[in-house]
Amino acid sequence: MAQGIDLILVLAMLLNFLVLGSSRLRACIRAVAFQGVLLSILPLLLHQGDLAVHMVALSAGMLALKGVLFPWLLLRTLRDGSMRAEIEPLIGFTASLLVGAVATVVAFVLSSRLPSLPSMTSSLLVPAAMTTLLISLVVLVSRTKALTQVLGYLMLENGIFLFGLTLVQSMPLLVELGVLLDLFAGVFIMGIVIYHISREFDHIDTYHLTTLKG
Amino acid sequence: MIAFFLALGVLTVSGGMAVLAGRNSRLATCWGVSGALVGCLAGLAPAIQVLMGSAGFSFRSAWDVPYGEFYLAIDPLTAWFLLPVFGVSALAAVYSSEYLRPFGERQSLGPIFGWFNILIASMALVVAARNAVLFLVAWEVMSLASFFLVTFEDEREEVREAGWTYLVATHLGTAFLFVLFTLLGRQAGSMNFDQFSAISSMPSVLTAVLFLLALVGFGTKAGFMPLHVWLPEAHPAAPSHVSAVMSGVMIKLGIYGILRTLTFLGPPPAWWGQTFLMIGMTSGVLGVVFALSQHDLKRLLAYHSVENIGIIALGLGIGLLGHSKGQPVMSWLGFGGALLHVLNHSLFKALLFLGAGSVLHATGTRELDRLGGLLKTMPWTAFTFLVGAMAICGLPPFNGFVSEWLIYVGGFRGFLEFTTRSGMWLGLGIAALALIGGLAAACFAKAFGTVFLGSPRESRAHPLHEAGPAMLIPMMVLVGSCLAIGLWPHRVVQFMMPAISGIYNETPSLNIEGMASALAGLMMVSATAALFLCITLALVVLRRLSLSNRPISQTVTWDCGYTAPAASMQYTAASFAQPLVRLFQSVLRTQSHEQAPAGYFPASARLTSHTPDVATAYLFLPLFAKVRRGLEGLRWLQQGRVQLYLLYIFITLVVLLVWKLGV
Numbered sequence: 001m002a003q004g005i006d007l008i009l010v011l012a013m014l015l016n017f018l019v020l021g022s023s024r025l026r027a028c029i030r031a032v033a034f035q036g037v038l039l040s041i042l043p044l045l046l047h048q049g050d051l052a053v054h055m056v057a058l059s060a061g062m063l064a065l066k067g068v069l070f071p072w073l074l075l076r077t078l079r080d081g082s083m084r085a086e087i088e089p090l091i092g093f094t095a096s097l098l099v100g101a102v103a104t105v106v107a108f109v110l111s112s113r114l115p116s117l118p119s120m121t122s123s124l125l126v127p128a129a130m131t132t133l134l135i136s137l138v139v140l141v142s143r144t145k146a147l148t149q150v151l152g153y154l155m156l157e158n159g160i161f162l163f164g165l166t167l168v169q170s171m172p173l174l175v176e177l178g179v180l181l182d183l184f185a186g187v188f189i190m191g192i193v194i195y196h197i198s199r200e201f202d203h204i205d206t207y208h209l210t211t212l213k214g
Numbered sequence: 215m216i217a218f219f220l221a222l223g224v225l226t227v228s229g230g231m232a233v234l235a236g237r238n239s240r241l242a243t244c245w246g247v248s249g250a251l252v253g254c255l256a257g258l259a260p261a262i263q264v265l266m267g268s269a270g271f272s273f274r275s276a277w278d279v280p281y282g283e284f285y286l287a288i289d290p291l292t293a294w295f296l297l298p299v300f301g302v303s304a305l306a307a308v309y310s311s312e313y314l315r316p317f318g319e320r321q322s323l324g325p326i327f328g329w330f331n332i333l334i335a336s337m338a339l340v341v342a343a344r345n346a347v348l349f350l351v352a353w354e355v356m357s358l359a360s361f362f363l364v365t366f367e368d369e370r371e372e373v374r375e376a377g378w379t380y381l382v383a384t385h386l387g388t389a390f391l392f393v394l395f396t397l398l399g400r401q402a403g404s405m406n407f408d409q410f411s412a413i414s415s416m417p418s419v420l421t422a423v424l425f426l427l428a429l430v431g432f433g434t435k436a437g438f439m440p441l442h443v444w445l446p447e448a449h450p451a452a453p454s455h456v457s458a459v460m461s462g463v464m465i466k467l468g469i470y471g472i473l474r475t476l477t478f479l480g481p482p483p484a485w486w487g488q489t490f491l492m493i494g495m496t497s498g499v500l501g502v503v504f505a506l507s508q509h510d511l512k513r514l515l516a517y518h519s520v521e522n523i524g525i526i527a528l529g530l531g532i533g534l535l536g537h538s539k540g541q542p543v544m545s546w547l548g549f550g551g552a553l554l555h556v557l558n559h560s561l562f563k564a565l566l567f568l569g570a571g572s573v574l575h576a577t578g579t580r581e582l583d584r585l586g587g588l589l590k591t592m593p594w595t596a597f598t599f600l601v602g603a604m605a606i607c608g609l610p611p612f613n614g615f616v617s618e619w620l621i622y623v624g625g626f627r628g629f630l631e632f633t634t635r636s637g638m639w640l641g642l643g644i645a646a647l648a649l650i651g652g653l654a655a656a657c658f659a660k661a662f663g664t665v666f667l668g669s670p671r672e673s674r675a676h677p678l679h680e681a682g683p684a685m686l687i688p689m690m691v692l693v694g695s696c697l698a699i700g701l702w703p704h705r706v707v708q709f710m711m712p713a714i715s716g717i718y719n720e721t722p723s724l725n726i727e728g729m730a731s732a733l734a735g736l737m738m739v740s741a742t743a744a745l746f747l748c749i750t751l752a753l754v755v756l757r758r759l760s761l762s763n764r765p766i767s768q769t770v771t772w773d774c775g776y777t778a779p780a781a782s783m784q785y786t787a788a789s790f791a792q793p794l795v796r797l798f799q800s801v802l803r804t805q806s807h808e809q810a811p812a813g814y815f816p817a818s819a820r821l822t823s824h825t826p827d828v829a830t831a832y833l834f835l836p837l838f839a840k841v842r843r844g845l846e847g848l849r850w851l852q853q854g855r856v857q858l859y860l861l862y863i864f865i866t867l868v869v870l871l872v873w874k875l876g877v
Contacts, residue, residue, distance in 0.1 A: 090857065106868065106872075110871050110872070110875055113875035113876065114875065134864075134868070137860065137863070137864040137867070138864075140857070140860045140864075141857050141860050141861045141864055142857070143857075144857065149856065
């Protein structure tokens with residue numbers, strides 16, 4: 001069991017690097033979707049004692065939203081927006097990977113300083129959460145397309161979800177549902193924004209939003 | 215307490231239903247007005263019960279918010295403020311059912327009725343809250359509800375401007391309250407008001423700071439000079455029944471806040487009283503002087519609110535000074551005058567704003583110099599406005615006289631007692647009060663004379679109509695209340711007794727030495743008022759009788775020996791007030807633009823004058839401009855790029871983590 005958990009966490013962390021290093025939008029979307037699917041298994045493995053109904057619901061909801069619905073929406077936007085499926089980052093792919101590596105090291109060092117909770121089943125859980133958080137922020141900062149921003153937010157939520165799992169026994173279902181709902185609304189709004197940006201400006205580069213500045 | 219919760223519940227639910235009714239303005243009106251009426255009547259019951267002498271109510275229940283507790287109580291002080299909150303609001307709601315009808319054809323009335331009922335509920339919650347967090351939440355809901363009411367006609371530019379001014383002012387004020395309650399909470403170890411009053415001792419520097427914080431924070435809402443800047447903007451912009459509630463009731467909650475804070479801060483030093491006297495003098499005199507120079511009826515009334523808040527502050531100052539110098543009778547008279555003036559002002563100012571609303575409703579303008587001669591077409595509105603004007607000027611037999619009389623008596627008591635600096639302050643306060651009374655009379659002679667007397671200054675396409683019963687009945691009720699307090703002040707003062715003693719936890723008693731003689735005067739007031747009323751009635755009857763069998767001919771009001779008198783030959787509002795305005799030119803800084811007549815047969819000439827608010831023009835605008843210039847230096851942070859903002863967050867997060875975890 002513990003090995004399974006660790007395997008999932010390591011895979012999730014590696015997927016972060018895939019997003020950082022890939023130049024293909026489609027691949028990035030798939031990577032984030034896969035990360036979501038992996039994370040949706042975790043609540044089932046991490047539970048202590050009986051499997052509570054709300055954990056199953058959480059897992060199913062996570063799978064449906066992050067594994068199916070969001071990737072489908074994003075892939076559809078990619079197709080309909082008739083945008084170029086390549087990423088043009090502000091900092092190069094190699095540099096991004098290096099920054100990602102530094103972020104991982106920082107995450108591991110920081111999480112070793114955090115007080116550990118008795119309910120924590122895997123020592124990798126907090127580092128994985130922190131890594132995902134930091135790398136998602138790197139993605140948010142260094143990518144300019146609106147679509148990659150959405151991907152960044154999805155990864156950020158994955159990180160938050162991982163953190164939440166450390167408190168899985170006591171975490172109120174409502175909080176997690178709230179976060180999922182936020183994200184759901186967020187992705188929808190972003191979808192609309194992307195649609196309008198591409199219609200108005202013939203591109204979906206948030207870099208050009210600076211022209212709106214007063 | 216159940217009745218109080220019923221009131222809150224009915225108000226919120228009916229407000230929500232009014233919003234849901236939306237475009238169907240008849241249904242929205244029905245929900246809003248009936249909900250407000252039922253809610254207010256239910257809410258008045260416990261307030262009256264407490265003032266009649268029954269024990270106070272309280273209710274507490276746990277609340278999830280940090281440091282919050284759902285802790286409500288009705289003590290006499292709360293009950294006293296609940297009277298205007300529920301009473302005046304209910305009347306204003308009835309008035310609005312007819313006043314808002316023309317608006318209903320153009321826009322949805324759901325939101326305004328909804329926000330109005332929420333405003334009433336939040337005001338009730340503000341005075342009943344006994345937990346600082348709950349208080350601030352209610353306070354903020356009240357501010358936001360009134361903001362949405364002010365911006366009801368948001369298609370007009372000046373209304374949006376007024377809304378922003380109000381929103382900024384009220385939030386700056388609330389910021390001070392946050393600091394105030396946080397400091398108090400730290401001292402008391404709890405955010406409950408009963409713990410605040412139980413604080414045994416505080417360093418005097420801290421009490422001074424807390425006092426000043428309360429003064430600024432609550433003073434912004436109350437409208438002390440120079441924090442009053444939002445009043446003359448927001449009141450004219452709001453629909454008239456909203457102005458009536460905001461000016462009559464809401465700004466008094468600032469006074470309530472100050473009184474409530476005084477109960478936490480222990481025995482007052484003498485300088486608090488002197489500060490209030492100073493505030494009272496400046497707000498009172500400047501308020502009425504600025505009112506004199508206005509050309510807009512509702513703006514004029516708004517400045518009169520500043521003036522009346524000044525009178526209330528004078529009363530508080532006398533009360534505090536009396537308390538700190540160990541003069542219970544003087545303290546009692548000062549606080550009593552202030553509290554009674556709170557109620558009185560809510561009655562006559564609501565009456566005046568509703569009257570101004572009726573004028574606006576009929577003529578479509580608030581400009582004094584476009585009105586005139588309305589006495590003939592709107593006799594009932596004119597009558598109620600006249601009563602309101604007499605009451606606000608402090609003339610017997612109406613209620614304004616009683617409260618100002620209490621303040622005068624308290625002031626003179628102290629003035630004769632103290633020989634030091636406090637005595638001088640009191641002397642100045644009395645002189646200021648007299649000056650305020652005189653100027654207010656001049657101002658309302660101008661307002662009433664221009665609007666209702668003379669002949670119409672503009673010809674109108676439609677004949678004017680008197681306001682309908684739904685608008686007149688609330689105004690008549692207010693007239694009745696003004697007269698009742700003027701005729702039976704003794705009863706009202708007895709009613710008020712527990713509220714006054716609630717401020718400094720003194721036992722309510724008429725047995726203090728000197729109190730009986732002070733109150734004996736009230737009987738004289740009552741008798742004089744009754745006599746005055748009888749004489750007036752007798753004169754009216756006499757006039758009727760003597761004219762009954764004679765032919766009566768009618769002619770124009772201003773003839774003045776002209777062959778062909780025109781309406782434009784009448785005195786205008788500006789020309790009536792001109793001597794006094796010139797007298798105060800140094801503070802008013804009225805700007806006139808004139809185009810003098812030229813040549814032997816001048817074709818045209820113009821004179822326009824405009825009085826900007828001195829605090830806005832010379833204090834806040836320069837101050838805000840300075841702040842703006844100071845912050846210019848930070849503009850480089852704003853590049854308008856999403857990624858950069860995210861980078862700021864990222865850097866902050868990492869720095870905080872590294873710093874906190876001590877890597």
